[in-house]
Amino acid sequence: KEKNASEPEFIQAATEVLTSLEPVFEKHPEFEKASLLERIVEPERQIMFRVPWVDDNGKVQVNRGFRVQFNSAIGPYKGGLRLHPSVNLGIIKFLGFEQIFKNSLTTLPIGGGKGGSDFDPKGKSDREVMAFCQSFMTELFRHIGADTDVPAGDIGTGAREIGFMFGQYKRLKDVYEGVLTGKGLTWGGSLARTQATGYGLVYYAQEMLKDLGTDFNGKTVAISGAGNVAIYACEKAQQLGAKVITVSDSNGYVVDEEGIDLAAVKEIKEVKRGRIKDYLNYRPNAKYVEGAGLWQAVKVDVALPCATQNELLIDDAKALVANGTMIVAEGANMPTTLEATQYLQENGVYFAPGKASNAGGVATSALEMSQNSQRLSWTFEEVDEKLHNIMITIYKNSVAAAKEYNCEIGGKTNLVAGANIAGFMKVADAMMAQGVC
Ligand code: NDP
Secondary structure: OOOOOOOHHHHHHHHHHHHHOHHHHHHOHHHHHOOHHHHHOOOOEEEEEEEEEEOOOOOEEEEEEEEEEEEOOOOOEEEEEEEOOOOOHHHHHHHHHHHHHHHHHOOOOOEEEEEEEOOOOOOOOHHHHHHHHHHHHHHHHHHOEOOOEEEEOEOOEOHHHHHHHHHHHHHHHOOOOOOOOOOOHHHOOOOOHHHHHHHHHHHHHHHHHHHOOOOOOOOEEEEOOOOHHHHHHHHHHHHOOOEEEEEEOOOEEEEOOOOOOHHHHHHHHHHOOOOHHHHHHHOOOOEEEEOOOHHHHOOOOEEEOOOOOOOEOHHHHHHHHHOOOOEEEOOOOOOEOHHHHHHHHHOOOEEEOHHHHOOHHHHHHHHHHHHHHHOOOOOHHHHHHHHHHHHHHHHHHHHHHHHHOOOEEOOEEOHHHHHHHHHHHHHHHHHHHOOOO
16 A cells, blocks of 8 residues: 555555455465465556647647556456546556456456556547547557557547557558457457447346346436446447436436437437537436536436446445445446445445446457457357357356355345456466466
8 A cells, every 4th residue: 555655546446356355365375475466466567658749739738648567467468548637647557457357257368457648538639639649659559469468448549549549550560450459340340349338237237137036127227427338338228128317427417317318318429529418409308417416316226337436425325225226337447436335235235346347348359359360250249149148257257256255245245256356366376377477
């Protein structure tokens, strides 16, 4: 904690994982001797670099770029690139750390990494975004590769940014390889990648509901965010007969008791790159509220936080419990604070941690890597089916690990502990086999 005192999000993520692993270390004294914990919390490599670019007024802007290559025990580093003004080393480290366990849970051979920049793509012209992305890749290209480190999208990095970065990588390296995932369909992308995180989240939540003896049909759902994860979680939940009544962005939230009009949200966010308050132009009877407070404003069966870290706080957890919410499944990375997570779990809400429930995105990215290596493209249905099976497996493996170590809380399986243990065991085995490195 002292070494990383300036990185509160990283300490938060590490505390959660290390607490869950206590029973594992009791059972496996050899892990202690091999200092696996001390090794796993230290990134193998972290890179920070200057990203200069020229804005539309001819002025040179300077951002800071990051890539944290956290753990390559089970495969090449894999994890997204976040472009958001809040990005700093601590944020990228917490995301990279989570990614180690998430990637392990997918059952696919990918290590953990994460990167990004404090650049804000919002309000920038396409040319400015391209100038930034080209400059960013002009440094990053020397550290990544299809068998070394394969970055992907995240907040602020969508198909447009991945395209600009891929183009620059190709110019600099003169190889056409699957070095980034989330690519366009005509140049190496995978069908169903866009939908994967949101769909995967709902597939995972479906398994949770099944264990509670029910399903999505007729359930009321609250979703935060209105980005990639939120949109496709909403789409799949609606397909399964649920009524989604909220979406949000960092300015405020919408409540539509008649059910969210997803076509309107897609047009606002994917086509017009607008703000969620514009939803009222499509549905004047809906309500828009400026600021936070979504979780306390509605009574729902299922809550899917899909915006950003630490957006669901203790008072939100109390409101969800008081309103009889059955499950909370994280679509974003660490959207629920440790205190709120514990409160939900202790009060009988069945809770899924993001590293398990949002792993569908990176799993499908790994499927994109497989298709690139084989120079093949699978159909939407093939990818979707693989994704669905992976989410079921992640759920089952988490439950099995929780049962093996007697991890129950509030009368439910402790999926936080289960996911941490299941994710850790595979990485631990590989690290033990590979010696001191
Ligand atoms: P996007 O950039 O597409 O969307 C993020 C959404 O969340 C935007 O609507 C954004 O609004 C909103 N948001 C950001 N901050 C806040 C806030 N403080 N309060 C309310 N809304 C907010 O990102 P993604 O959908 O891709 O990512 C969302 C989360 O899911 C992140 O935690 C990401 O790490 C995680 N994730 C994403 C995966 C993927 O495949 N995309 C995979 C696994 C995890 P605004 O426009 O105002 O910023």
